[in-house]
Amino acid sequence: MFRWMREKYFWIIFFILLISLILIRSSSEERYDITWAENLLREIYTPLFSGVSGVKEKISQISVFFEERKQLEETIARLEAENDKLKLENQALREYKMEALRLKNILGFQNDNLEVYNLLPAKVIARKPNNWYQVIIIDKGEKNGVTKDMPVITPEGLVGVVTSTSSYSSYVNLLTDRSVAVGVLIQNTRETTGIVEGTGESNILRMTNIPYYSAIKKNDVIVTSGLSQIYPKGIKVGTVKEVYREAGGILLSADVKPAVDFDKLEEVLIITDFKQVVENVAEENE
Incomplete structure (x- = not known):
């Protein structure tokens, strides 16, 4: 077996050398025609070279594909990062726009009521998780002229009352807090009807001590009566939703929807002085 393989390799090498000698001899002479050996070699090598060239081209195409894919x-x-950045910028712009609209509304209300109230704008900076609809903390305090029992409002209506202060912040008990009670009247009829109290919920207040003969009805607008030294007269409190006759039939009670959305409190106004309003109320009663 080994002998046969040696003979095989011998003849292969022999033919390669023979062909090479023929080519060398042929190429050393000036001629214009190719020999049969050269033609044979061309027939053998051309597909090989063509295949190699094709493979090289395919490799080049694959390389370009991966390079383009990477790019x-x-x-x-990069575009996704820029898109995310633009989204954040748009969100910030929307926030600025909404804040500007709220501040414009508050400033307009403040300017419209310069002769009625002395108003101090403040921002809500915190809420207690366990007292979400009872207490808020604002960014104005004693150094800003804020004192206990000052009423707090928005352009929409009554928010609550300042219950404690520090140098640069204050606690405000909301109208929805059960500890807050406000004397009210019906806006259209001017009938003094009772007291509005908090229920601990954001969307409902309870109105009590309404005389059984009162003309109060659903959709009546309720405002502060001014019969106290804390709340000035005429601040919107809410709208009557339902009227009930209490047990015994002597008094009525009502559910009132607050004028203020206590879930969306961000800026408020503190009434620092309304002495003139109290005096006007006193003159009206005389």
């Missing part, structure tokens, strides 16, 4: 992925990543 595309980098472009997509």
